[in-house]
Amino acid sequence: MENYNPNAIEKKWQKHWDDFKPFKTEIDKNKEKFYALIEFPYPSGEGLHVGHPRPYTALDIVSRKRRLQGYNVLYPMGWDAFGLPAENYAIKNKIHPAIITEKNIQRFKAQLKSIGLSFDWDREINTTDPNYYKWTQWIFIKMFEKGLAYKKEMPINWCPSCKVGLANEEVVGGNCERCGTEVVHKVKNQWMLKITEYANRLIDDLDEVDYPDKIKSQQINWIGRSYGCELNFSIKDSEEKIKVYTTRPDTIFGATYMVVAVEHPIIENLKDQITNLDEVINYKKEVLKKSEFERTELNKDKTGVELKGIKGINPLTGKEIPIYISDYVLMTYGTGAIMAVPAHDTRDYDFAKKFNLDIVEVVSGGDISKEAYTNTENGILINSGFLNGLEVEDAKKKIIEYIEKNNLGHKKTNFKLRDWIFSRQRYWGEPIPLVYCDDCGWVAVPEEELPVKLPDVKEYEPTDDGESPLAKIESFVNTTCPKCGKKAKRETDTMPQWAGSSWYYMRYMDPHNNNELASRESIDYYGPVDWYNGGMEHTTLHLLYSRFWHKFLYDIGVANTKEPYMKRTSHGMILGDNGEKMSKSRGNVINPDDIIRDFGADTLRTYEMFIGDFEKSVPWSENGVKGCRKFLDRVWKLQDIVVDEGEYSKELESSIHKTIKKVSNDFETLKFNTGIAQLMTLLNDFLANGKISKKDLSTFLILLNPVAPHITEEIWERFKFKGHIYEQQWPEYDEEKTKDEVINLPIQVNGKLRANIEISIDEEEESIFSKAISNESIKKYVEGKDIIKKIYVNGKIYNIVVK
Structure with a gap:
């Protein structure tokens, strides 16, 4: 052969x-x-x-x-x-x-x-x-018709190198994830998708699917559902109010200052009253150079500027409190403003210490400035007027009732999740299938005109002003309104990947x-x-x-x-074989073409599944590849020991049934490495036996086929088995035949392990007792003593109690 x-x-x-x-x-x-x-x-x-x-x-x-x-x-x-x-x-x-x-x-x-x-x-x-993205465009139009796609002017992450707007997830450490350039912020009119409309369902429906807990947690944490209330803080000598959202309205008596985002409209609305407006504007310019990640990073120095000339009013204490702007409050989350309770929030505490602001403890044992600090989710309210003496949960309910009764605000569920920025100012993407008409506004392209195809052009460089390259193509841009027939212009932004x-x-x-x-x-x-x-x-x-x-x-x-x-x-x-992530820059990328050329695709497949726990990262090993190739070489040599017998070889039958059971279970539970290890064990049994039947071989080939389909089909064909493996039935196992006929049984004396003896799986208890007391290691513990009890757990353990 x-x-x-x-x-x-x-x-x-x-x-x-x-x-x-x-x-x-x-x-x-x-x-x-x-x-x-x-x-x-x-x-x-x-x-x-x-x-x-x-x-x-x-x-x-x-x-x-x-x-x-x-x-x-x-x-x-x-x-x-x-x-x-x-x-x-x-x-x-x-x-x-x-x-x-x-x-x-x-x-x-x-x-x-x-x-x-x-x-x-x-x-x-x-x-x-286009036959595919026609339907991507169709889905977008349906979202537009249902009000889930809308246009909004808002600050976006802008990559000056790629000249494109980036979603928050495409900014890593303040830089563009693709080119590494520092991201800046600019205001842009963007298409948005109202994913927030589905926030509750995106959490609640996770109960209906089979996802690992860590994946469900990632989904839940990103959506960030919280329960609290929205309430208004008045501003002294002004009709303006600042709306805040808080999950801890019970701590409102401890709110000693407020912080608003640098983009908050209160700055523009009250600019005539703000006495340090130049300082405020300069700080805002510096903040807008930062990514949201940098602004919200916990382990950084706290910065901010007081809005001098205006004061907030704590609606429960009636006290005047200072208002600051700071980078750590975002206009895109919540209301763009917070009430700061420095005794019970680390970030607020650090800010208050930096700017020498009042710190008032309102939950007993929860002041983070004290050594005996305890979590404020539990505790008793203090320094809180009519809330004093209440536990946290009861205080939350009572304060929300008070806020709603006195028209200060209302109960609200909030989410960290934000609507999805859907526009991209690039050429290589699906055109957004809408046109703008001065009379009709935004109008969807009729379904029969889909797809709106990308024009085949030579120039697709981004524009310096941030508009899509499509904006330069007049033949694409200029069209007619599907609703009124007048002149209109196509949307020139494209969809994200x-x-x-x-x-x-x-x-x-x-x-x-x-x-x-x-x-x-x-x-x-x-x-x-x-x-x-x-x-x-x-x-x-x-x-x-x-x-x-x-x-x-x-x-x-x-x-x-x-x-x-x-x-x-x-x-x-x-x-990589150095334990680092594979990348060209690290020089540790391995091309599968090389492995297939030198060892074969079946070796590559076998090794990648045998390499280790499928759900964990593992380093590449050239020796591991060679080991899997040797395994397949030995599989090939099985052809030399086949005898023309129809049924399973009696001496191999138990091993075969065990292998069918383990491989069937392991392939369904991502334990490919242990399933393959079991096939290797069965192969060893075959070779040690020196001969196998055609039935032994055919079952082995079917079990190995999903891992190594080429070699198994080839051997199958060479033995002229019926059809091809992909036409066969997966073998079934007999549970009884997966049980060992002979096992090693632990023998205890007075609860301590003293020996293991070999017994038949169905051996009678008296026979086991005779074997045990005649064992040299057991004799010295039982001879001359009274045996007062014998405890046998079938096939598991035998305990002899003496005195």
């Missing part, structure tokens, strides 16, 4: 899968569907590195196994292909981003096929395809439908996604945005469930 040659075998089977399409799926109501989804990649020019195949292979294993169990499996792949990298590369190299994107997709696709992933390539999608990835899972269900996003039949059959795996870095915002879009589609009767993904899991990264 010739040696194992993965390069020849793998190309042969990949061609077979291309030609015969065994992983293609269609609606079959006689079969239970299983929809497995992985995050579709951005096709960068760098191609795949060995971290990409880890999640792809994991759900490929689950998908292959589920097909063998009779499920109708949808396991699709596509491309999240809009975005800044392609556009920046295009600008630098004078190559159209569409050309770059197409080239990158071809490379990615070839790499994925070389790994042997069982995607249904007939369902491939591409977010830059998040747009196409928020609903792509639904298009996979019916990717070639020109009449609707997906047919009712397809959605009802394939929806929702049963299992979605992706990186932890996407379990907050991508997941949140996608769930929001899905809930909207559910509300308008398109989606058939409240949640898009029934199960969400995440994988750890594969690090």
